[in-house]
Amino acid sequence: xxxxxxxxxxxxLLIPVMIGVAILTFTISHLIPADAAAARCGDRxxxxxxxxxxxxxxxxxxxxxxxxxxDEPVTTQFRIYFEDLAVGDWGESSTYHRPVADxxxxxxxxxxxxxxxxxxxxxxxxxxxxxxxxxxxxxxxDHVSRFFAIAFVSLPIFxxxxxLQLLFAIGAPESGPGGYCEIVLGIExxxxxxxxxxxPSLTYPEDGFASYFPAGGTGFHLIxxxxxxxxxxxxxxxxxxxxxxxxxxxxxxxxLPSACLGIASSGALLRYMRASLLEVLHEDYVRxxxxxxxxxxxxxxxxxxxxxxxPIVTILGFSIGGALSGxxxxxxxxxxxxxxxxxxxxxxxxxxxxxxxxxxxxxVIFLLSNLVVDIMYAIVDPRVRLE
Amino acid sequence: xxxxxxxxxxxxESLRRTLEALSQSRxxxxxxxxxxRRSLLAVMGLVMVMCVGTISYLADEIAVEHPYRNLQDxxxxxxxxxxxxxxxxxxxxxxxxxxxxxxxxxxxxxxETVVAESDNKVGDDGRYFKDTLSxxxxxxxxxxxxxxxxxxxxxxxxxxxxxxxxxPELYGNTSLPGGKVWVLYEFDNEDMHVSWMPEGYQRCIxxxxxxxxxxxxxxxxxxxxxxxxxxxxxxxxxxxxxxxGSVSGYFGGRVDExxxxxxxxxxxxxxxILAMAVVxxxxxxxSLTMPIWLGVLFPILFLTVVFREYLxxxxxxxxxxxxxxxxxxxxxxxxxxxxxxxxxxxLWPDLFDISDSRDWRIxxxxxxxxxxxMLALADKxxxxxxxxxxxxxxxxxxxxxxxxxxxxxxxxxxxFVAAVALYEFSGSDGGExxxxxxxxxxxxxxxxxxxxxWPGYAxxxxxxxxxxxxxxxxEAARSVGAPSGRIMFRHILPNAWAPLxxxxxxxxxxxxxxxxxxxxxxxxxxxxxxxxGILVSESRQWFPDDAFLMLFPGLAIAVTVLGFNLLGDGxxxxxxxxxxx
Numbered sequence: 029x030x031x032x033x034x035x036x037x038x039x040x041l042l043i044p045v046m047i048g049v050a051i052l053t054f055t056i057s058h059l060i061p062a063d064a065a066a067a068r069c070g071d072r073x074x075x076x077x078x079x080x081x082x083x084x085x086x087x088x089x090x091x092x093x094x095x096x097x098x099d100e101p102v103t104t105q106f107r108i109y110f111e112d113l114a115v116g117d118w119g120e121s122s123t124y125h126r127p128v129a130d131x132x133x134x135x136x137x138x139x140x141x142x143x144x145x146x147x148x149x150x151x152x153x154x155x156x157x158x159x160x161x162x163x164x165x166x167x168x169x170d171h172v173s174r175f176f177a178i179a180f181v182s183l184p185i186f187x188x189x190x191x192l193q194l195l196f197a198i199g200a201p202e203s204g205p206g207g208y209c210e211i212v213l214g215i216e217x218x219x220x221x222x223x224x225x226x227x228p229s230l231t232y233p234e235d236g237f238a239s240y241f242p243a244g245g246t247g248f249h250l251i252x253x254x255x256x257x258x259x260x261x262x263x264x265x266x267x268x269x270x271x272x273x274x275x276x277x278x279x280x281x282x283x284l285p286s287a288c289l290g291i292a293s294s295g296a297l298l299r300y301m302r303a304s305l306l307e308v309l310h311e312d313y314v315r316x317x318x319x320x321x322x323x324x325x326x327x328x329x330x331x332x333x334x335x336x337x338x339p340i341v342t343i344l345g346f347s348i349g350g351a352l353s354g355x356x357x358x359x360x361x362x363x364x365x366x367x368x369x370x371x372x373x374x375x376x377x378x379x380x381x382x383x384x385x386x387x388x389x390x391x392v393i394f395l396l397s398n399l400v401v402d403i404m405y406a407i408v409d410p411r412v413r414l415e
Numbered sequence: 416x417x418x419x420x421x422x423x424x425x426x427x428e429s430l431r432r433t434l435e436a437l438s439q440s441r442x443x444x445x446x447x448x449x450x451x452r453r454s455l456l457a458v459m460g461l462v463m464v465m466c467v468g469t470i471s472y473l474a475d476e477i478a479v480e481h482p483y484r485n486l487q488d489x490x491x492x493x494x495x496x497x498x499x500x501x502x503x504x505x506x507x508x509x510x511x512x513x514x515x516x517x518x519x520x521x522x523x524x525x526x527e528t529v530v531a532e533s534d535n536k537v538g539d540d541g542r543y544f545k546d547t548l549s550x551x552x553x554x555x556x557x558x559x560x561x562x563x564x565x566x567x568x569x570x571x572x573x574x575x576x577x578x579x580x581x582x583p584e585l586y587g588n589t590s591l592p593g594g595k596v597w598v599l600y601e602f603d604n605e606d607m608h609v610s611w612m613p614e615g616y617q618r619c620i621x622x623x624x625x626x627x628x629x630x631x632x633x634x635x636x637x638x639x640x641x642x643x644x645x646x647x648x649x650x651x652x653x654x655x656x657x658x659x660g661s662v663s664g665y666f667g668g669r670v671d672e673x674x675x676x677x678x679x680x681x682x683x684x685x686x687x688i689l690a691m692a693v694v695x696x697x698x699x700x701x702s703l704t705m706p707i708w709l710g711v712l713f714p715i716l717f718l719t720v721v722f723r724e725y726l727x728x729x730x731x732x733x734x735x736x737x738x739x740x741x742x743x744x745x746x747x748x749x750x751x752x753x754x755x756x757x758x759x760x761x762l763w764p765d766l767f768d769i770s771d772s773r774d775w776r777i778x779x780x781x782x783x784x785x786x787x788x789m790l791a792l793a794d795k796x797x798x799x800x801x802x803x804x805x806x807x808x809x810x811x812x813x814x815x816x817x818x819x820x821x822x823x824x825x826x827x828x829x830x831f832v833a834a835v836a837l838y839e840f841s842g843s844d845g846g847e848x849x850x851x852x853x854x855x856x857x858x859x860x861x862x863x864x865x866x867x868x869w870p871g872y873a874x875x876x877x878x879x880x881x882x883x884x885x886x887x888x889x890e891a892a893r894s895v896g897a898p899s900g901r902i903m904f905r906h907i908l909p910n911a912w913a914p915l916x917x918x919x920x921x922x923x924x925x926x927x928x929x930x931x932x933x934x935x936x937x938x939x940x941x942x943x944x945x946x947x948g949i950l951v952s953e954s955r956q957w958f959p960d961d962a963f964l965m966l967f968p969g970l971a972i973a974v975t976v977l978g979f980n981l982l983g984d985g986x987x988x989x990x991x992x993x994x995x996x
Contacts, residue, residue, distance in 0.1 A: 048680030059696040175456055178984060182976035184928055186935045187951055187969030190958060198959050353687035357932055361955075371688060372936045375695045387692045391683045 034406050038399055047110075049391045053384045054109050058102070060380060065092035113388065119381030123374060128385040131370060136389060137247030138225065138366035142285050142358070143351040149290030150297055150347060155340065157294070158301025163328055165306060173298065180295030186357040189288045193361070197222040197284060220284050223363040225249065227277055229265045249278045285362045289354045293347045300343050305336040341405050345398040352390050447989045457985020463978030471638035478632035479607045479619075500627045501961050502619060509619035509629075510604040512548060516569075516579070518586045519594030527586070528572065529579045531602065548602040549576045559593035569598055576603075621967045624950075625957065626943075630964065634971050636945040641927045641975060644857060648864045648926035653919050655865065656872020661903045663873060664880030671877070678870035686867055687932060693863035694938045857946070860930045860939040868922065875918055879911035886910075913990035917983050924979030931972050947972045 029037075066073055066089060073089035080086060086094075093099060097108055112118065118128035161173040195208040197218040209219040221227065226249070245252035253274035261269055268274055308314065309332055317331045318324075356368030363369075367386050374382035406412045451457055470477065499508050514531065517524040533546040550571050556564040568585040572578035579598065607617045621630035663674040681689065883889065884907060892906050933939045934948025942953055947968040954964030 044676060045679050045683050048676060049683050052680055052684075053692070056692050056696040059698075171456065178456070178980045179973070179977055182924060182928070182973055182980050184931055184935075184948075184951070184969055184972045184976070186932060186948075187965065187972065190951070190955070190962075190965050190969070194959055194962050349685040352685040356687050356691070357935065360936055368688075371691055375691055376937060378695065383692055383695060387684055387688055390685055390688050394685055395683050 031403075031406060035403055038402055042395055042399065045395060046392070049388060050110055050113055051106070053387050054106055056387075057380050057384050060378065065089055065096055065098055118385045121374070121379050121382045123377045123379045123382070128381045131382060132367065132385050132389050134247065135365060135367045135370045135386075136393075137249075138364050139352065139355050139359070139368060140393070141248050141250060142282060142289065142355055142364065142366065143348060145282055145286035146289035146293065146351045146354075147344070147347055149287055150294040150351075153290065154294035154297025155301050155337070158298040159305060159328065159333060161298065162302045162305035162309065170302075174302070177295040177298040180291055183292060185288060185292050185354045186361055188292065189285070189358050189361040192284050192288050193222055196220050221281050223361070225278070225281050225364055227268065227281075230268060230274075230277070250275060250282075253278055285358045285364065288358050289351050292354060293350050296350075297340070297343060297347065301336065301340055304339050305332060308332045308336040311335075338405070338409050341401060341408060344404075345394075345401045348397045349394050352394060450989045451985050454985055454988055456981050457988065460978050460981020460983075460985055463974055464982050467638055467642065467975045467978060470635055471642050474632075474635045474639060477609070477611065478629075478635045479609055479612070480629045480632040500623060500625050501957060501964070502623045503961075504620060504622045504630075504963050504967075505618050506622065507618060509623060510551075510607070510617040511554065511599060511601050513597055513599045515595050515597050516581065517595050518581065518588070518591050520586050522594060525586070527581050529581065531577045531579055531600065547577050549605075550579065551576075551601045551603055553598065553600045555599040557597045557599075558591050559595055559597070564596060569596075622961075622963050624953070624964060630950075630967060633945045633950060634947070634967050637947045637950065637968060637971060638975065640857065640940070640944075640946045641931065641972070644861055644864075644930045645923040645927040645975075645979070648861050648868065648930070649919050649922040651861075651865045652868035652872055652922065652926075653915065656869040657876050657908070657915065659869065660873035660876030661880050661908060664877035665884060665899065665903050665907065667881075674873065675877070678873055681867065681870040687929060689867045690860075690863045690929060690933060691936075691938060693866050694859050694933060697859045697862055857930070857934075857939055860933045863933070864926050864929055868926070871922075872915070872918065875914055876911065879914060880907050883907045883910045917987045917990065920979055920983035920986055924976040924983070927972065927979070928976050 069075075069088040069092055073087060073092075075088045076085040077088050077091045078086045097105055100108070116129055118132075120126065121128050121131050124131050157173050157177075161170045164170050197209075197220050199207055199210050199217045207218065209215050210217065213219065241249055241252045241256065245255060254271050256271060256274060261271070261274075264274075268277055305328075309328075311332075314327060314332050317327045322331070352367075355366060356371060358364070359366045359368040360372060367390065370382060371386040373379075374386065402412075451461075499506075499511055499513075502508050512531075512533065514529075516529050519525060531548040531550050533548055535543045535545060553566055553569060553571065556566050556569055558564055564585075568582045570580050570582070572580055579600075585596065604617045619629050619631060621634060624630055624633070659674060663671045684692075880903075889902060889906055892902050897906070930939060931946070931948030931951075934946050935952045937952065940946040940949045942949055950968035951965045951972075954961070954968075957964055
């Protein structure tokens with residue numbers, strides 16, 4: 029099978045799954061006990077908004093029900109729902125009072141940025157430790173690193189995030205634990221900002237929430253920070269008055285949440301890498317390489333690792349899923365308005381369209397990243413294509 | 416068709432094999448333990464899990480505060496305590512109390528002797544009450560503005576340590592602002608008189624929270640909630656996943672295709688986000704009820720268990736089962752009696768109260784009689800003794816008594832037919848039995864985790880079944896005509912349990928982690944509950960100033976989950992064929 033055939037086939041396989049996801053979210057939204065029509069009009073449901081042809085008054089509630097098609101048969105509702113999904117009309121949020129697509133468009137880059145950095149931390153960390161642990165199999169280092177691998181998986185992320193804040197983001201307290209940065213490194217107030225995406229001084233004083241970043245940008249502030257115009261930079265506080273300083277500020281704010289997520293997912297990577305490398309180290313070609321007198325370092329890094337890394341590519345999909353799940357908790361702690369926080373908020377206020385939108389979008393992101401992973405796997409290991 | 420007596424030899428042989436398998440499994444177990452013991456981490460995990468289990472079991476004994484309340488629902492919040500709020504771990508001030516005393520002689524509240532009392536507490540009946548405290552020593556006296564006064568102005572009654580006596584200088588002093596003073600004293604905290612603490616040692620080990628509740632006790636009681644969630648969720652997901660996965664793997668083809676596509680859909684959404692969406696979709700429920708037909712079915716199923724044991728004992732003969740006969744079997748007549756009494760005096764009148772419909776009543780009556788009749792009819796001894804003009808003989812001979820499972824199947828089918836008939840007749844006119852009153856809020860999390868968790872097991876088991884299915888003994892079973900269900904659950908599954916056990920252990924930890932995460936974002940337990948996730952969530956309000964509030968509950972989650980993960984890892988090593996030597 030050619031590579032492009034493989035890609036097309038995988039893309040086609042996505043379609044039934046996406047339809048399944050739509051059915052699942054539709055089912056969930058129909059099971060929700062709250063009345064979406066009532067949630068939309070709130071305490072003004074009784075107001076008369078018009079009259080029928082017979083002169084009967086139509087209340088706001090009835091109007092909403094009709095407009096949302098809630099009196100239609102379920103199959104018709106699903107058809108409408110699915111058509112709306114397909115054309116990108118996801119309804120309007122009752123908490124944000126904006127179209128759901130807009131809400132998610134603002135939130136998704138934040139989560140993606142965090143996830144990306146988390147994986148950037150997790151992969152080098154997990155793979156390096158995994159290699160070292162496999163090379164020193166059954167020695168002290170191996171036991172300790174395996175213990176930590178399991179421990180990292182076992183940590184509740186929300187708690188771990190708070191511990192990181194305690195250690196690295198706050199000043200030295202009068203008593204009790206915390207303030208590691210100030211105590212050891214002497215950096216006043218901690219090494220990293222405690223929460224938020226930017227320094228609070230980077231918001232417009234008049235409206236309080238809009239930031240200096242251009243509204244029409246990518247949403248990834250690490251990229252956007254390089255495109256802030258000089259005109260705007262001139263109005264910024266001196267500490268943030270250049271593209272580089274803005275970038276640095278964004279990066280510093282990202283450090284703790286990403287580290288938290290990354291360390292949590294590095295545990296699984298370490299174990300997979302160790303297992304994979306151990307398997308490869310028993311292969312004949314490794315023995316051949318050793319017999320030739322190749323140095324142990326070269327055997328491990330050049331001969332064994334290249335093959336051991338192939339299965340690790342598949343773990344990437346799982347890691348992304350884990351990181352997206354974990355983002356819900358880290359975003360809550362670090363006050364990032366990403367998808368996780370949007371989801372939590374929408375569930376608290378039973379904002380159906382947003383709940384469904386977030387679920388579907390995470391599914392899409394997850395599925396697409398899995399697709400990319402599969403394609404990568406097919407490239408590095410052509411045997412996969414033959415199945 | 417062979418009669419009962421002809422199968423005797425076969426049964427003897429089957430018994431011998433059973434006993435052999437039993438002794439084999441015993442030696443297997445000790446070998447497994449030897450492999451398990453090799454890994455220090457695994458042993459650590461086992462110890463951790465055992466510790467958490469013991470703590471949750473003995474929480475009543477170890478905890479210094481005994482809430483005597485249902486910890487999981489919001490109806491019975493913990494009382495507002497009188498201990499100082501947000502005190503650090505090992506703080507001496509845990510048994511200090513500050514009380515205001517009216518010093519204005521004209522006030523109606525004034526009295527020369529004041530009883531040392533706690534702040535208002537909420538009793539189990541929902542009313543407020545105050546505890547009388549026994550004062551150990553007086554620490555400080557302040558006026559309403561916070562300026563120190565002479566401590567000697569107030570003294571403790573030498574005869575009754577819970578009565579404070581005001582000196583005339585104090586209440587004669589009209590210049591005191593607000594007409595009251597604040598006295599701080601150390602009291603004898605009776606709650607902390609627990610056997611395992613040193614005598615006179617009254618310190619809150621983990622500090623107190625913003626309501627003055629002892630964090631140590633809360634964390635201890637939290638272990639009950641977490642373990643319960645973890646085990647329930649893991650058990651139910653395993654059961655559902657195993658059934659679905661075996662069916663999918665065994666039948667293959669279109670069934671497999673459909674089930675796996677459904678699993679794909681569940682896998683497409685990251686776990687926690689799907690669980691959140693599902694939690695929001697589950698309606699509030701205060702108590703668990705079940706329809707009446709299910710309530711009738713359960714006792715009947717119990718009866719079948721009794722009969723099955725009876726059957727086993729008749730097959731195996733008396734030589735072994737006399738010694739190891741289960742109590743269920745030994746007292747089967749007692750159980751039957753209790754059941755009959757329960758049925759005719761408790762359930763029966765209820766059955767007739769449920770509906771006024773005459774047809775329904777008749778139908779129920781007939782249904783129940785039918786069930787009991789079938790049970791009696793299918794009993795071999797009854798058949799042998801009763802002689803309906805040879806009908807009993809004919810019926811007895813038509814059954815292959817050498818295969819007890821077929822014999823049971825007949826009965827099972829009869830029961831299910833009866834149950835379905837009962838259900839049909841009972842209709843949906845609201846006849847329900849309350850199983851668990853005051854259902855806690857946490858069940859939503861559990862339900863959501865089960866709904867999202869089963870596809871993982873289904874896929875795991877499917878892979879195993881696909882592998883085992885090709886083995887010769889399955890072929891053999893199929894060739895002698897064993898039914899699919901029997902092959903699936905008695906031939907394939909026992910050979911595919913190893914990864915299941917590992918996944919199950921790891922999943923307990925995973926479920927605890929996810930459940931605490933859901934609680935943390937406010938979807939699970941209500942605030943005030945002794946649940947670890949909600950304890951961390953509450954402590955954020957005082958973070959980072961009072962970091963100890965979040966430290967211990969979080970550490971408890973970490974230790975518990977770590978314990979289960981290490982345990983699962985150890986079991987993985989044991990069941991790994993590479994280690995079987």
